[in-house]
Amino acid sequence: MEQIKILGISGSLRTDSTNTIILNTCKTLLPANATLTVFQGLDLIPHFSPGLEDNEAVARFKSAVAQADAVIFSTPEYAFGLPGTLKNALDWTVGTGEFNAKPVAAISASPLNTGGDKALASLLLTLAALGTLRNDHSSAAIPNIKGKIEQGYVTDIQTLDMLRALINNLTSLLNLRGVN
Numbered sequence: 001m002e003q004i005k006i007l008g009i010s011g012s013l014r015t016d017s018t019n020t021i022i023l024n025t026c027k028t029l030l031p032a033n034a035t036l037t038v039f040q041g042l043d044l045i046p047h048f049s050p051g052l053e054d055n056e057a058v059a060r061f062k063s064a065v066a067q068a069d070a071v072i073f074s075t076p077e078y079a080f081g082l083p084g085t086l087k088n089a090l091d092w093t094v095g096t097g098e099f100n101a102k103p104v105a106a107i108s109a110s111p112l113n114t115g116g117d118k119a120l121a122s123l124l125l126t127l128a129a130l131g132t133l134r135n136d137h138s139s140a141a142i143p144n145i146k147g148k149i150e151q152g153y154v155t156d157i158q159t160l161d162m163l164r165a166l167i168n169n170l171t172s173l174l175n176l177r178g179v180n
């Protein structure tokens with residue numbers, strides 16, 4: 001069975017980020033032949049401007065995406081939108097296409113009962129612009145996230161079931177592409 005490499009991208013830079021905790025929890029829910037590495041260094045990526053050369057941080061990000069079989073995002077919502085850091089990193093890949101045909105899953109999480117749904121909608125629009133591979137089961141907004149975490153992991157049963165379903169769907173998208 002071929003090894004599946006999944007890249008996790010958190011939209012939050014906070015040390016105690018609930019979104020990074022969601023990605024760390026996903027690590028515990030993977031099939032035996034899959035690994036998930038959470039990308040570090042989104043904050044080192046400079047502001048995108050067309051024509052700028054890739055620096056080392058940009059090259060690292062692009063290479064991590066290119067080498068991954070699939071990507072899982074988990075992002076907060078800031079002021080009803082996507083965190084600028086995440087949108088900025090994605091903008092760097094528009095011209096070079098690292099996300100093109102890449103199977104993705106997108107999660108938003110919030111302490112509010114909206115689950116950060118506006119940030120999720122915005123992320124999905126950007127992922128459509130980037131040509132990623134997704135379906136109707138590739139995304140989920142997680143409301144009231146603070147009460148669903150204990151000791152650095154998601155412990156809420158329904159949320160764990162939802163994350164499992166998201167991962168299963170992601171691997172089925174990979175199978176469509178012939179990676180299994």
Ligand SMILES: Cc1cc2nc3c(=O)[nH]c(=O)nc-3n(C[C@H](O)[C@H](O)[C@H](O)COP(=O)(O)O)c2cc1C
Nearest residue numbers: 012014017018019076077078079080110111112116
């Ligand atoms: C500047 C700022 C703006 C925020 N705006 C929103 C918002 O529009 N919607 C929302 O659901 N939460 C909002 N929040 C709360 C975040 O969802 C909350 O801080 C969350 O824990 C951040 O995710 P993290 O734990 O992964 O860092 C905002 C927080 C900050 C600091």
